[in-house]
Amino acid sequence: LEDVPMTVTVLNQDTLKNAGVTSVQDLQNVTSGFSLGRAGSTPQPAIRGITTIINGSYENNVAVYIDGLYVSTPQALTIDLPNIDNVQILKGPQGTLYGRNATGGAILVETKNPTDEWEGNVEATYGRFDDRRVGGYVSGPIAEGFGIAVSAYTRRRDGYHRLMSRNPADYPSNPYDGKAYPLVQDMMRAKLNFEFSPTFDVTIGYGYTHTDDNGLMVNFAAIENTVATYANALPGTFSLPKKIGEGAPSLDPGTEVWVHDFFGKINLDMGWGQLRSTTGYTKLKQTTKYDFDGSYTELQFNDGGFNDLTFQQLVDLNIDFGGGSSLMLGGQYFNIKTKDGPLDFGYSGAPAGAAGGNGSVLSYDVAGEQPVGA
Numbered sequence: 001l002e003d004v005p006m007t008v009t010v011l012n013q014d015t016l017k018n019a020g021v022t023s024v025q026d027l028q029n030v031t032s033g034f035s036l037g038r039a040g041s042t043p044q045p046a047i048r049g050i051t052t053i054i055n056g057s058y059e060n061n062v063a064v065y066i067d068g069l070y071v072s073t074p075q076a077l078t079i080d081l082p083n084i085d086n087v088q089i090l091k092g093p094q095g096t097l098y099g100r101n102a103t104g105g106a107i108l109v110e111t112k113n114p115t116d117e118w119e120g121n122v123e124a125t126y127g128r129f130d131d132r133r134v135g136g137y138v139s140g141p142i143a144e145g146f147g148i149a150v151s152a153y154t155r156r157r158d159g160y161h162r163l164m165s166r167n168p169a170d171y172p173s174n175p176y177d178g179k180a181y182p183l184v185q186d187m188m189r190a191k192l193n194f195e196f197s198p199t200f201d202v203t204i205g206y207g208y209t210h211t212d213d214n215g216l217m218v219n220f221a222a223i224e225n226t227v228a229t230y231a232n233a234l235p236g237t238f239s240l241p242k243k244i245g246e247g248a249p250s251l252d253p254g255t256e257v258w259v260h261d262f263f264g265k266i267n268l269d270m271g272w273g274q275l276r277s278t279t280g281y282t283k284l285k286q287t288t289k290y291d292f293d294g295s296y297t298e299l300q301f302n303d304g305g306f307n308d309l310t311f312q313q314l315v316d317l318n319i320d321f322g323g324g325s326s327l328m329l330g331g332q333y334f335n336i337k338t339k340d341g342p343l344d345f346g347y348s349g350a351p352a353g354a355a356g357g358n359g360s361v362l363s364y365d366v367a368g369e370q371p372v373g374a
Contacts, residue, residue, distance in 0.1 A: 007091040009034075016084055022135075023080040024064070024107065031089050034105075036077065042255070043077040047091050050104030063094065063102040066109045067205070069263055069280040070100055070312060072336065078211060082123065082135035083112040083151035083189065100334055113203065114147025114193040115139045129179070131157040135187075145195040155185040159214065161247035180247030181254065184212040199269035207261035214254040251303070253291040259284045273319040284308040307339045 009031045011021065019030045024045075028035045033048045044051050045062040052060050064071045071077075087109050094102035118140030125133045135153035142148055159181035165174065191205040263280040287305035316330035 007033075009089040009091070011087045011089075013085055016087065021087075022082065022084070024077045024109065027087060027089065027107070033091055034089055043074045045077065045104075045107070047089070047105035061101045061103040063098045063100060063106040064109070065098065065106065066207075067111055067263065068265060068278040068314065069261070069282075070098075070334065072282070072308070072310060073257060073259060073284055073286075078185070080133065080135055080153050080155065080185070080187070081109065081111065081151075082121070082153050083137040083139075083149070085110045085112045097330075099332065111151065111189060111191075112137060112139055112149050114141070114149045114191060116141060116147070127157075129158045129160060131155070147193045147195075149191045149193075151187075151189045153185070153187040155183065157183040159183070159247070161245050164246055164248040176246075180249065181214045183214060184210070186210040199271075201267050203265040205261075205263050207259070207263070209259040209261075210257070212254060212256040214252065249291045251289055251291055253289045255286065255288045257284065257286045273317055276314075276316045276318075278312075278314040280310070280312045282308070282310040282312075284310070308336055309339070310334070310336045 011019075011027070011030065015030075016022075019026075021027060021030060025036050025043075035046050037044045037046065037051070043060075045060055045064070047062050050061065060074055064077060087107070090098070090106040090108070092105055094106040098106040118138070120136065120138035122136035123134070125131075127133075133153070133155045135151070137149065137151035139149035140147065158179040161180040162176045163178045163180040165177040167177075170177070187207075187209050189205065189207040191203055193201060193203045195201040260283045261280065262282075263278070265279075266275070266277040268275040285305070285307050288302075289304075290302045311333075312335070313333045314330070315332075316328060319327045319329070321327065
């Protein structure tokens with residue numbers, strides 16, 4: 001690191017543990033010049049102020065690699081990783097070795113590999129808003145030259161918003177019915193390592209990630225309950241929240257992501273050089289639902305999604321000529337295909353006959369459509 005002409009922050013396992021770092025989100029607490037903000041539910045990493053202004057589920061210009069594979073979905077940055085071995089944060093443009101979207105820098109996360117002796121760890125936490133987290137890993141040898149490492153993590157949390165009651169009879173004495181916009185996160189990762197000789201080993205693995213933010217992007221501020229076209233469908237009751245921290249979604253809003261990763265790594269020491277090959281295939285499904293008006297009246301909403309199939313291949317050859325001279329040769333192939341997901345559906349309109357109606361294809365009686373709970 002003293003010879004590398006760039007700024008690199010390296011955090012090993014002991015440093016991460018002592019600092020309480022369990023996810024990419026926590027790295028901003030121990031790394032200068034790095035922050036991880038959000039645009040709604042979409043993480044937006046920034047290194048030395050370089051970030052993206054695009055709000056949506058798109059790739060960032062700070063490249064993130066987990067176990068040598070480029071991670072294209074931003075939502076993966078919010079998951080806790082209970083089996084981190086080390087993290088490197090490379091500041092400044094990294095186009096030479098990490099070219100894809102590495103304008104601001106690169107974040108390299110290495111998870112634990114199978115160990116020579118059995119070891120493991122389990123941690124559980126409980127916090128406000130019924131926030132429950134459980135994570136851990138186990139690693140060890142199965143046979144001579146054959147090891148396994150498995151990690152898992154799950155989190156459930158109630159939302160910060162109060163859910164408005166759907167029953168007009170509850171007003172004004174008890175206007176709330178639980179919490180709105182809960183959070184769901186699940187992760188599992190497994191590695192198998194085959195050491196055929198001291199100079200040749202192969203690692204294969206599988207990773208699963210599931211996140212459901214349940215609407216972190218929907219309510220940003222209080223909405224005055226004064227819009228005649230729909231707020232007074234049932235006068236004085238519950239069409240719109242009036243205060244900050246209240247939610248009244250007419251559907252299950254949010255961004256939900258499922259990711260399946262299949263990967264393999266080959267390391268070969270040929271004496272005169274070291275060859276490393278990393279292959280990955282990722283299947284991603286994402287659905288996004290918006291409730292733009294934030295009320296129980298179905299006025300403005302959108303429901304859509306997409307599926308991504310990603311294949312990537314990285315090859316590096318390091319040759320040592322001796323006498324302080326060395327050469328690195330390598331290449332990266334990345335192919336991503338985006339396919340249509342669930343049917344995109346959007347609606348924006350006003351009740352039939354109401355002031356401000358825009359002639360949308362759907363028309364209905366608002367009072368009749370209002371959900372009323374028992």
